[in-house]
Amino acid sequence: MLRWLRPFPGNFLRIARVHPRRECLGPVVSRTRDLDTFRSARRWATSVTPHSTASDPAEAEALRCLEQGTTKLEEGDVEAAKELYRRSTEIKRNASSLFNLGVTHYHLKEFDEAIAAWKESIALQPSSPDAHTNLASAYIVSPVARPDLALHHLRIASSLSPEDPEIAFNLAAVLEATGHLEEAVEYYEHSKKHGVERASMHIRNVSAKILGKRMQAAKEPDSDSSSGSS
Structure with missing residues (x-):
């Protein structure tokens, strides 16, 4: 079950959202709902970055780690998911594995690491509104909150979607x-x-x-x- 955070009194930011897996050119994103009111989802990716191919053995292994990590994340084993995503990024660095690595860091309250992962994911795929949304969430809930940066990334996310x-x-x-x-x-x-x-x-x-x-x-x-x- 995904967790939801309350960054401001009376307001909730999306933390994660997940769809059934399906193949596409870009990261697949999906939604899930929790039972509490005023909760929005954060997102994670389940596909590889555009134009990737599994014919490369290294990329195939990176994709395998990415998919296994997503399975572990869906099962609630965040630590195992983090290690699999980290392994994926070490083999073949791409926006999807970095995005999902950021999600695991966030769940573990490793906000600096989550911010770093999502910033690198955005550098590789700047058109992802989900990455900007998640990065905004991290800036809000980190020990040294940066609502100005959260606002900046949410404006970008809104312009993209x-x-x-x-x-x-x-x-x-x-x-x-x-x-x-x-x-x-x-x-x-x-x-x-x-x-x-x-x-x-x-x-x-x-x-x-x-x-x-x-x-x-x-x-x-x-x-x-x-x-x-x-």
Whole structure:
């Protein structure tokens, strides 16, 4: 069972998501759901990088380790999965094995290592919204949180996958937490429009915060006038 983390009060970032395996040109990603509310999935890959071939013995062995690692991860044996993914990267470094290695580091709370793996995965495959999303999660939950970098990578993920409602929700959550309330509402609304019903509550809450700020701002000139007259 995948774990879910709570980076900010009242908001959850996607940590992992998994689909049934299927072959394609790029990494296969899939979804899973947990039972708790306000939980989104992180992702891992199950295929090799584009244009790869199993005719190369080294690449075939790297792919075997990648697939075995994914099986271990699905079984919940994160340590075994990590070693298999590490072995895969040592044989043939590619975006998929680095991506999945980052997932295991994340589950083991080895956030610096997860960040390093996902950054290298992005360097090899910069068009992966999942890698940017996961990297954002790591920046949020690491001991020295970097919401600015999380926001940067979620914006990239959103630009790469603009119709993804979970990315929109996560971006809205970080925008809300960093005080960008109006923009947060926009992304919550986008998320709700594309099927994330829990966004409705956040839209109400953030709208109330915006209204409260406006009311407070409207009162401040009156307070200044009162102070001046006395």
